[in-house]
Amino acid sequence: MPNRKNILITGVSSGLGEALAKAYLENGDTVYAIGKTIPKKLDHYPHFFFFPYDLSETFMIQSTLQEFFEHRSFDIVILNAGLLGKIQELSKTDLMDAKEVMEVNVWANKELIDTLHAHAYVKQIVGISSGAAVNGSKGWGAYSLSKAGLNMLLSVYAKELPDIHFTALAPGIIDTPMVQHIIEKVDDARFPSAKQLKSGNIQTPQEAAKHLIATFPKLLNYESGSFLDVRTMENNT
Secondary structure, X not given: OOOOOEEEEEOOOOHHHHHHHHHHHHOOOEEEEEEOOOOOOOOOOOOEEEEEOOOOOHHHHHHHHHHHHOXXXXXXXXXXXXXXXXXXXXXXXXHXXXXXXXXXXXXXXHHHHHHHHHHOEEOEEEEEOOOHHXXXXXXXXXXXXXXXXXXXXXXXXXXXXXXOEEEEEEOOOEOOHHHHHHHHHOOOOOOHHHHHHHXXXXXXXXXXXXXXXXXXXXXXXXXXXXXXXXXXXXXOO
């Protein structure tokens, strides 16, 4: 297929990452994927290449993934893997738990970008961010800090690696294991933002993936390093 694209996606074991990978594969593209466990729905596709890795092991990312990236060219890299952490007051959040969230949501992405820059050719990198990066809602401390950190990480890299276009993108609310946990387990009287999430528009992963794949090329029209939210992008068009 002459227009086949090479896509790299992290966090493909479930939810949005799995849906994005499946949509790209069905479109005839080649997908390179990183996740803890291989998604059984995808392993029969001939153009699906999976590398099993726990991205919380940040100290081994560069040496372990170098060969997987080496000499490859990626049209788009989607940094989708992320941890929610516990929804609780920041003053009650154990520092080790907060560091675990930061490790995956920020530092793993730094190591991935550095490894890609050193060993592959990349046109576009999109980090899956969140409105939590700017809302500062009660209970979302570790997650909010990590997504704000991701936004700034990509903003800095946009200046340092001008040959790659970077975007931090909030995809809206998606029915993933993370969101199901909030719906089922989080006390929305104690944490009003959880109530707001539950009453909002919740997309299926498949709906979100289709929408995002159509949105990714449009991101190139914005300044590299921008933080964008698909919901406000729609309102501006």
